[in-house]
Amino acid sequence: MNHSQLQQVPHRRFNPLTREWVMVSPHRTERPWQGRVEKDAPAAAVRYDPACYLCPGNERAGGARNPKYTSTFVFDNDFAALLPDAHHADLNEADLLVARSESGLCRVVCFSPRHDLAIPMMTPAKVRQVVNIWCEQSQQLETIPWVRHIQIFENRGVLMGASNPHPHCQIWANESLPNIPHRELSAFEAYSKGKKSCLLCDYLKLELNKKERVVCQNDGFAVVVPYWAVWPFETLLLSKRHSGAMEELSSDERSLLADILQKITVRYDNLFETPFPYSMGFHQRPSDGLPHAECHFHAHYYPPLLRSATVRKFMVGYEMLGSPQRDITPESAAGRLAGLSEIHYLQRSNST
Ligand SMILES: [Zn+2]
Numbered sequence: 001m002n003h004s005q006l007q008q009v010p011h012r013r014f015n016p017l018t019r020e021w022v023m024v025s026p027h028r029t030e031r032p033w034q035g036r037v038e039k040d041a042p043a044a045a046v047r048y049d050p051a052c053y054l055c056p057g058n059e060r061a062g063g064a065r066n067p068k069y070t071s072t073f074v075f076d077n078d079f080a081a082l083l084p085d086a087h088h089a090d091l092n093e094a095d096l097l098v099a100r101s102e103s104g105l106c107r108v109v110c111f112s113p114r115h116d117l118a119i120p121m122m123t124p125a126k127v128r129q130v131v132n133i134w135c136e137q138s139q140q141l142e143t144i145p146w147v148r149h150i151q152i153f154e155n156r157g158v159l160m161g162a163s164n165p166h167p168h169c170q171i172w173a174n175e176s177l178p179n180i181p182h183r184e185l186s187a188f189e190a191y192s193k194g195k196k197s198c199l200l201c202d203y204l205k206l207e208l209n210k211k212e213r214v215v216c217q218n219d220g221f222a223v224v225v226p227y228w229a230v231w232p233f234e235t236l237l238l239s240k241r242h243s244g245a246m247e248e249l250s251s252d253e254r255s256l257l258a259d260i261l262q263k264i265t266v267r268y269d270n271l272f273e274t275p276f277p278y279s280m281g282f283h284q285r286p287s288d289g290l291p292h293a294e295c296h297f298h299a300h301y302y303p304p305l306l307r308s309a310t311v312r313k314f315m316v317g318y319e320m321l322g323s324p325q326r327d328i329t330p331e332s333a334a335g336r337l338a339g340l341s342e343i344h345y346l347q348r349s350n351s352t
């Protein structure tokens with residue numbers, strides 16, 4: 001069987017980063033469905049919300065007051081999931097009750113003073129400021145001796161549990177490697193040992209060659225719907241040059257990163273003409289002082305929407321108990337995203 005025949009039959013695909021399988025059931029998309037794009041009214045565009053705990057000058061729930069910041073703004077989360085001074089503990093009872101202490105820091109980064117401006121709507125220069133602050137924060141957190149992993153992530157939209165619509169992300173820095181980066185690190189190491197090359201450099205080369213899953217690209221980065229995508233419109237953002245961490249990006253590459261973030265998020269918003277919810281985050285090499293030359297800097301976007309602004313995919317039933325499953329193929333998802341305009345739908349309607 002060849003790859004095009006796969007488009008019609010149920011099959012499994014392998015994710016070489018996590019070494020897990022996903023089930024693909026393309027024949028199910030032939031199920032009858034009265035599809036329509038349900039447009040949400042654009043969120044009331046207030047530049048400043050007096051009740052928002054992230055807007056400049058406002059008081060936060062913990063009692064601290066935000067400065068009247070004018071670009072990006074970083075603060076330690078008032079209700080942090082991790083604390084920097086965990087008391088050391090290492091418990092093990094019969095290899096069955098196992099627990100360890102974990103130190104960490106949780107920060108919040110506001111992208112801009114504007115309550116209503118998310119990445120797809122900001123100017124390129126403002127997105128570049130966000131990239132700069134990520135680089136600065138990574139550099140700074142890496143100097144803390146116990147920090148081994150720095151996770152930058154953004155939850156956008158109530159569907160993904162974002163507690164506040166003010167555009168922001170979080171940075172968690174902690175003592176141990178979390179599950180997924182740990183699995184990916186093993187995969188990078190095994191691949192590099194076996195093939196004497198980089199897993200994601202090789203994968204990117206293959207995707208740029210085949211073109212069928214490429215959504216958008218510039219000189220520094222490419223976004224693909226990975227062959228093994230689980231979420232309907234999941235994407236993988238890859239740096240074209242092999243580098244291990246955001247802080248290794250050149251000045252030009254930082255601008256190109258800002259550019260590609262807008263290229264993909266504008267497409268996402270245009271897909272159902274709605275502020276597109278997602279969880280996204282960057283994966284970098286561990287910050288434990290070792291080189292980890294086999295790691296390749298990348299980002300994952302996991303959006304839950306399936307058919308419209310209101311129809312989402314749930315990971316339930318078989319997916320909780322067996323393995324994830326999808327209906328539309330990664331190739332058709334990539335085709336739809338690639339075909340969308342790079343002009344945001346709100347800016348388009350403003351200009352007409
Ligand atoms: Zn706000």
Ligand SMILES: [Zn+2]
Pocket residue numbers: 198199200201202241242243295296
């Ligand atoms: Zn690489």
Ligand SMILES: [Zn+2]
Pocket residue numbers: 017184283298300
């Ligand atoms: Zn990853």
